[in-house]
Amino acid sequence: MLEFSEVEKAYGNTTVVHRLDLKIESGEIAVLLGPSGCGKTTILRMVAGLVPPTTGQITVDSLPLRPDTLRDVRRKLGYVIQEGGLFPHLTAKQNVTLMAKHDAWPGDRVEERLAQLVDMTQFPAEGLDRYPNELSGGQRQRVSLMRALFLSPSILLLDEPLGALDPLIRAGLQRDLKQIFARSQATVLLVTHDLVEAGWFADRVFLIEAGRIVQQGALSDIVKNPANAFVEEFVSSQVLTP
């Protein structure tokens, strides 16, 4: 479960996230949708503890996010970004198992979990000993997912995970991702600017404009009954794109 209570983020006089009250239930797949610069990524980064909120409280599985709880909160998180954020000096396998090694997992337990994830993410096993620069973009994102999922996080944060991929690879990974979400049983918070992608994944879509949630719910409701002119324009611009 992920809860925002009166969360605001301002840089000087510029407020980028306005008074956000939001509760995402365990196992729910929530998508933050909006044009670039609307504040959706900032919301995600606040959950990851990379950006401190100016005011308000974020709670992860009833654990309030504070400097002293940051370490514990992060252990509940999996984090995937657009370019994967893989460590270039480590092989795919080393990337994925880094934290398990830190936690001194026994070798067979590491191998067992790795095998589960290779199966779950449809990653080709022979790629495990390759370095990130020897993998394709889609494979890199699968490695990034395996790394994020390795310690079985309760919350999975994804920032435009398909953004840097070409259309065919993107379609394949998009399909697989939905299954991965289902199998991992994690609460998912995904950021995207793509309406179709949001609709494909989301239990609930949060449409954001200039740091405010302007509409939420199932995508079909949003498309049918846009709450204001912005939503109507955002929706129609993407639907009509040839």
Next chain:
Amino acid sequence: MKKLIASNKPLVKIVALTAVLLVVGLTPLPRESVELRVASKKFTESVILGDLLELLAESRGINTAHYAELIGTQTVFKSLANGQIDAYPEYTGTLAQEIFADRDIPSDEALRAELNKLGLKMSAPLGFNNTYALALTRKRAEELDVSRISDLRRFPELKVAVTHEFLDRGDGWPALVQNYDLPQTNVLGVDHDIAYRQLLSGEVDVIDVYTTDAKIGQSDLRVLEDDLQFFPRYDAVWLYRQELDSDYPQFVEAMQQVEGALSESAIQALNAAVEERRMTAAQAAGDFLDRKLGVSVQAVSESWGQVVARHLIEHLNLVRRSLIPAIVVGIALGVFCQRRPRIGSGVLAVVGLLQTIPSLALLVLLLPIVAALGYQNLGEGSVTAIVALFCYCLLPIVRNTYTGIDGIQRGTIESATVLGLNRTSRLLEIELPIALPTILAGVRTAGVQNVGFATLGAIIGAGGLGQLILRGIRINDTTLILAGAVPAAVLALALQFAIDALEWAVVPRGLKRGRSAHD
């Protein structure tokens, strides 16, 4: 517990690696214990006299080191005054004009009194006076029948060539003309070697010389008597520390044997033996002791290979003791600069500034500091040379560590952070390894530069291949210069190759250039 070790493994590794590097980098080589230290300045005559001192001491069973060819009278004198060396050859005129220039020194007795205040003693003159003089070819001198400078008044048409320095100095040619009322107007300023050539070819009639020049005897010149005693006396003497009288009386006694025994013609012959006949200074000095004083000494004779190998080892030692500590400190500073950009930019500026100080100036500036701290200044293993080289190594390593870490993609660092790596683990397991190729490039630059700069250590007697180059320049011997320069170049290439090999071995495939994704 197991978990604690597992998560701290990289920290344990880096601490161990740092410790090993520091031990390897800082440990001095074991050296023969030296009882007595003598020195010389960087011209042939001084080196011969320095070798003479060394041989005299060795002949009395005292283990002695000779720091040859040091730069600057001030450097050598101060080293004597603060006890870094025990004795060296000097000239009375130099002491009066240069060291005690601010005091009135009317006589050698006054000079002795000043030296005593510093705990130093001066021997009786060794027998020759190395000062300026005017000379003609013997043939021309006989034609004109001149033997004294005042005789030149009779020949206003004579052509004169003098060194630029002599022509410009207030106490040089202009004062000489006034003092002797000389009528010559055809006066050129030329280089010393060219003046000799012009004199021998008859283009000019009179040149200035140093009274102990090897060429005077060889070219059969007549040196004119300074009948009005215009030129100050530059009598060669031994300078030594007072405590030698009680600590090494046998050495003081040996030094006294030379007093009055080295005539101008004798020192000219020794200079000629080294500069023209390619004897080593030690051989020339040994010959003199044997023939003139009946002191039989064994000058060490080494083959070319041994000489080059010895200097190569000294050189490697300089590089090792400066480069390896600079790697440790440079990387630490680079990390600090990246973490604290505001103070860091100041640190980078200071390190960059160090690089711009001319090496000669840096060495001379460091000398008093290192001496004040009580470390060895001169000679092999000189802390001054090592510190100077260390300073020059810093910039490329600090800058490359900084840029290597600072250039890592933000997403990579943030992924590490959100995964739960703490600052130390992130640095040791993610940032430093990713920056490694850049850091190694900095180490390579520093190392290759260092091998070159280390040749300069020779000017403060730190040894190394520069010693051969310096000696080659002094006696104009190209073979000797190459014997220093070629191994130095090979060493630089070898070091570069070694770091390339290290890079190949330790940098993972994922960080190597020329590979890209195939999607």
